[in-house]
Amino acid sequence: MLVDYHVHALAHGEYEADQAWLSAFVDKACQMGIIEMGFSEHDEFIAGLDLDIFQKLKMERQSDISLRLGIEIDYIPGIESDLIHKLSQADYDYSIGSIHYIDGWAFDHPDHKQGFFNQDIDEIYIRYAQILLQMVTSRLFDIVGHIDLVKIWGHRPQRKKAVDYLLPVVQAIKRTGMVVEINSAGLRKPVGELYPAGDLLALLYSMNIPVTLGSDAHHPQQMGEGLEEARAAARRAGYRTVIGFEKHRPTSILL
Template sequence: MVGGALRAGVDEIALTEHAHNFVQCRDIYPSDNDWVHGRDREGRRSWDLDAYLRLVEAARAEGIRVKVALEWDYCPGYEAQLERWVRAYPWDLVLGGVHWLRGRNGGWWGFDIPEQREDWEHRPVDEVYAEYFRLLAEAASTGLFDVLAHPDVVKVFGHRPRRDPQEWYEQAAEAMARAGVCAEVNTAGWRKPAGELYPGQRFLEVLHRRGVPIVISSDAHWAEHVGFRFADAEQAAWAAGYRTRCVFEGRRRTEVPLPPPL
């Protein structure tokens, strides 16, 4: 990732590995989340948080600023467990995301997970959107998170609501503004079937009007994606009215000017 950043001309990265990959963090998930807890049984990723922190230390020796974070899932009712892990380590920022909705037949549905994509066929898209945005606003209101990840990732596979989404955008943005949470402007949406920045332009404009600050991220899962289409993301943010983006250190937020469009 550091190599990818150096090649892309990015001078600072934040590592935000998914919390579900760490053995310590499994207790932030309901016990009936089979996808997360099944990872224990199948000998899949069971990483150790302390090893992760050591890895970040090593990365910091490579010549660019490396911030450390995790991408935490917001699971209602598990705030106390999450808070414990948030307090236990020296995170630069706390990134929260909504990825789990109640399953149709119990359990939990990871609506953005390719292997659970089929479930979209059995659900009214408007209901999925309504539930997603309700949880996003709720996640902001917990006050646990500094940044909310990919704020309209519910569109990942290209499902579009029939209803006008404006009211969902307004509610989420209002909750984020009230809680002082940043929105992540995330270029991964351009690599997904949605084919759009997260958040889309209209939502980004609402976030700006409501006074929600932003960070810019590539959500890179591979080194070659570090810094993916950052110039386009900066232009989209500028067009929505933003003149700054934020960076974090030790959970303190600093604003950095956005470059004017070329």
């Protein structure tokens, strides 16, 4: 069975999330056999999501699909009190914590990818892992979003493998009980692979860390894109279930 817990109907603020627009995502999800999905808007745009419209749609489509309300928050060290406030603004089913900035550098934005060419790649991975570790140990979130997003443009560390730099993060995830998403957006990016893939996904399974699935769709046409590949990768790693959430309570769903 498929779930999609990473969906942005508002994208980066360029769309209006009226009922017809939200329904377009739900329709596509149902066509793809997705049984549970969550709208998880970016924290800076989530005010544009009308919760009354969401709740109405949730009730109308409950026989077709289970809809969940989430939020994706950019974790930035030192502003935890602000993040706690954001998380309290609605009755969310789940929260995703993600790293999109390394000390103010929006490393995953196309306009700023040149930053990879004037810095040591290993040092970038080291700093990314440090911030990610802070995010995990903050215990603010249910899900770790696109855990190795730093590879987005295809840059790889040379002195160690990426999985070695991320090992302390994975160990902290195990201690805190967080869930890691298998995010298929990487298949649409220059790196051309899932976040996470290969040895990192294998490590997560070996440590019995639960996973969920997310397409990171920013448009109905992207809804569920790459989830079959994500499911196949999860099964190859050994997973037979993924995690869903309701009011921050995790439930297991057969793959």
